[in-house]
Amino acid sequence: MTEKKNIKSIGLVSGGLDSVLAAKLMVDQGIHVIGLHIITPFMGSYSEERAGETLIDRQARAVGFDLRRLYPGEEYIEIIKNPRWGYGSCMNPCIDCHIYFLQRAKEVMEEEGAQFVFTGEVLEQRPKSQKRNLLRMVEKRSGLEGYLLRPLTAHRLEPTIPEKLEWVERERLLNLAGRNRKPQIALAEKLGIREYQTPAGGCLLTEPNFSRRLKDLFDHGVWDIDSIQMLKVGRHFRLGPHTKLVTGRNENDNCVLANLALETDALLEAEGGGSPLSILRGETTEEMIRLAAAITRRFSRAKGEPTAVVRIHIGRSGETREILPDMIDETVFEQLRVV
Ligand code: SF4
Structure with a gap:
């Protein structure tokens, strides 16, 4: 087995329970974790994230991972405006957004000389965006095929390269699936993780009122970040x-x-x-x-x-x-x- 101390990974972290648990599972295997926190202009916490320490900093310290923040620019807003895979119930193009996040994670993986990317996704937790075929599709589209690990649901999926090459011990990963969040809450208690965001994660694109305002802005040809902040x-x-x-x-x-x-x-x-x-x-x-x-x-x-x-x-x-x-x-x- 490769020395764990040489294994570096990039984890997409949001401040939510699933991503911090996934990071904890990696850290506990002796893997160096860089948490990539992508802060979009549509997050309720956008201004606070720019102003100082937030929940994610405390999570990083408590769990023991490094943290990088990334602020998407106008290219992300373009995706929200014209999503290839369409919107969810509001102005949330979760599939396109997810592919974008993973593409950015891949770039950071290459910059940092890390070996793989992981996320806190759980199979079928969100019926529309976390179906097996969609998980596979976003992995492929992001360019991370084989190098994207989902530690919380790994036993439900094909082994990834990090597992096959034994960078990660597959038997220490989980087999969670579906919408029931009780197992994650129980695991968090067991692992001493007390602070995390609610499942919605503060993305305003899933809120009807905000979505109507955003649509009005887009319909009138405006999509600069300041005008988006004013919608809040x-x-x-x-x-x-x-x-x-x-x-x-x-x-x-x-x-x-x-x-x-x-x-x-x-x-x-x-x-x-x-x-x-x-x-x-x-x-x-x-x-x-x-x-x-x-x-x-x-x-x-x-x-x-x-x-x-x-x-x-x-x-x-x-x-x-x-x-x-x-x-x-x-x-x-x-x-x-x-x-
Ligand atoms: S909820 Fe928001 S941040 Fe999350 S995937 Fe959907 S659009 Fe992206």
């Missing part, structure tokens, strides 16, 4: 093919929106306090500005006061002025809403 907060209104209004729902939303504002955006706030911060982005006409002001006031404490003005600050010009908008018609309001 506030209430959204489509004022024109190239114009969006987002109003904060609370203090936190207002702070996030203020941070995401571009020089070209217009910022609106109703006078008298208790107002959301609104961002008007894109091509704007005077009519749209008045509409944006009316919507902003509708969510402020001055909601029912037709004399309450709204202050607008136009980013690029530095111009600040006050507007007295008309009361907004509720039918128009509902039509503009992106929900």
Whole structure:
């Protein structure tokens, strides 16, 4: 058997239970594990991951693996926009996404001089994307044929090259399958793994509301990362093919929106306090500005006061002025809403 200390592997780690268990099984076999954490702009934790230590850092320390973070760029957004294998129940093209993750893992494997890649996948845990034939297909498409190990479900699959060459002891791998997660939870307890994310893993592409907002963005030809981050907060209104209004729902939303504002955006706030911060982005006409002001006031404490003005600050010009908008018609309001 090859010396285990010479065996290096790349594990796709998400912060979820399955991937941390898979990493633990590898580490316990004396294999050097580099956890590859791919953080897409569609993850709820995208900003936190950029800001500092998160759950995945603590998992890496507790289990004993190295960690690499990877932020996909516009090529990933293109895949989400035009998936070859289509979407799941929302805007989640899980098959395409999975192939992309594995392709990136293969690149990291080559860069790091590692011998194989592993994941925390379990056969038929997700009925659509984890069927036997799909597991085989994504493995082939990723270019990892034979070099992709799924430690949690290995006994249900053909032995991989790492097993055949005895880099990994197959008998110490598992035979999990299906949606029942009790065996993983029991194993985590036994192995002392206490901290992990819920199964959804925080991917907003599986959420109906977020998906509707994203579809609206794509339908109007926008897919930059800042605009995607803005979909995670506030209430959204489509004022024109190239114009969006987002109003904060609370203090936190207002702070996030203020941070995401571009020089070209217009910022609106109703006078008298208790107002959301609104961002008007894109091509704007005077009519749209008045509409944006009316919507902003509708969510402020001055909601029912037709004399309450709204202050607008136009980013690029530095111009600040006050507007007295008309009361907004509720039918128009509902039509503009992106929900
Ligand atoms: S849930 Fe999201 S991150 Fe996970 S495979 Fe599907 S699209 Fe990709």
